[in-house]
Amino acid sequence: MNHTLQDLMRDATRLTQAGRLSEATAAIQRALGGFAPMAAPVTTAAAAGEVLEGCVFESPAPRAGGQPASERVDGGDFRGGSFTHASLNRQYKLYVPPGRFGQALPLVVMLHGCTQDPDDFAAGTDMNTRAREQGFCVLYPAQGQDANPSRCWNWFKHSHQTCERGEAALIGALTRAVMQEQGTDPRRVYIAGLSAGGAMAGLVAVAHPELFAAVGVHSGLAPGAARTLPEAMAAMKGGAAAGHAQVPLPLPLIVFHGDQDPTVHPRNGEQLIAAATGRGGAAPRIEPGQSAQGRRHTRTLYMGTDGSVAAEHWLLHGAGHAWAGGQTTGSYTDPKGPDATREMLRFFFEHPLRPGH
Numbered sequence: 101m102n103h104t105l106q107d108l109m110r111d112a113t114r115l116t117q118a119g120r121l122s123e124a125t126a127a128i129q130r131a132l133g134g135f136a137p138m139a140a141p142v143t144t145a146a147a148a149g150e151v152l153e154g155c156v157f158e159s160p161a162p163r164a165g166g167q168p169a170s171e172r173v174d175g176g177d178f179r180g181g182s183f184t185h186a187s188l189n190r191q192y193k194l195y196v197p198p199g200r201f202g203q204a205l206p207l208v209v210m211l212h213g214c215t216q217d218p219d220d221f222a223a224g225t226d227m228n229t230r231a232r233e234q235g236f237c238v239l240y241p242a243q244g245q246d247a248n249p250s251r252c253w254n255w256f257k258h259s260h261q262t263c264e265r266g267e268a269a270l271i272g273a274l275t276r277a278v279m280q281e282q283g284t285d286p287r288r289v290y291i292a293g294l295s296a297g298g299a300m301a302g303l304v305a306v307a308h309p310e311l312f313a314a315v316g317v318h319s320g321l322a323p324g325a326a327r328t329l330p331e332a333m334a335a336m337k338g339g340a341a342a343g344h345a346q347v348p349l350p351l352p353l354i355v356f357h358g359d360q361d362p363t364v365h366p367r368n369g370e371q372l373i374a375a376a377t378g379r380g381g382a383a384p385r386i387e388p389g390q391s392a393q394g395r396r397h398t399r400t401l402y403m404g405t406d407g408s409v410a411a412e413h414w415l416l417h418g419a420g421h422a423w424a425g426g427q428t429t430g431s432y433t434d435p436k437g438p439d440a441t442r443e444m445l446r447f448f449f450e451h452p453l454r455p456g457h
Contacts, residue, residue: 206236206288211297214252224430253300263307292316313453339367358419391437
């Protein structure tokens with residue numbers, strides 16, 4: 101880990117212990133924004149079954165504004181807009197592939213990392229190209245600098261962690277509004293993210309398990325990994341502490357994590373898998389492999405009690421804190437692969453929403 105980052109984290113711990121919480125928060129934000137898009141340790145006060153109580157999903161329709169209303173991208177429509185829910189307003193971009201009007205398409209929600217935005221994340225993951233080829237819509241909620249100076253999703257604030265309020269509530273409401281506007285297939289709605297976006301994706305999935313069919317997390321942390329700033333920093337350095345209360349992630353899950361990630365320790369990927377596979381099942385199946393560009397990886401498949409694949413863990417050997425197989429036109433990408441975008445989509449479309457879920 102970068103020595104300067106260690107100093108910032110040490111300062112945040114000292115300030116927290118002294119009760120100077122606003123200064124501690126500023127220190128951790130400097131650490132998040134100054135070095136890489138940090139994955140977010142998620143602070144969740146309730147388990148999946150509890151956070152659904154009292155949630156109201158009525159929300160206004162998305163509206164154009166704040167960004168160019170529509171851009172033609174590879175024959176598709178990449179439009180910008182804004183959305184307000186419970187006094188929070190965020191920009192977003194939505195990609196709709198060409199020639200698919202009237203069809204109930206799948207929807208993939210993509211949450212960017214710190215310092216990124218929807219355009220950067222779309223370019224780096226190449227998700228819009230895949231959407232045009234395979235026929236699905238892509239929603240990119242955007243975090244603004246007025247909400248977080250480094251455009252990180254506010255994982256460390258308890259007011260953004262449930263379906264009732266904050267950013268987790270807003271992302272869920274925006275997803276529902278886009279589903280209604282576009283007439284998407286309610287059985288094929290998925291969420292994924294990188295780093296802080298990956299951790300928020302897990303948090304949103306826990307808050308809205310009835311909405312999403314599967315979740316993908318790249319270089320992130322498990323829901324419930326931390327409840328204080330010192331716990332958050334410790335989790336980033338080495339995973340959540342032993343005995344820390346774990347929040348179940350009740351959806352099919354695919355995880356990518358570099359085993360040389362200097363920002364978020366790879367043990368966090370293992371803890372994500374544990375959160376999704378606590379229900380038992382057969383022994384995992386381990387499949388070593390190598391990308392065409394030479395990146396070695398170990399893919400581990402975890403089977404559910406019904407014999408289907410409940411989770412996949414891709415450990416990327418020698419990789420750091422970047423989207424595997426991404427395009428150099430976007431930030432924080434590793435072109436050496438394997439292709440995380442392709443594999444996430446393959447996993448997602450193998451997992452439509454289960455009946456009664």
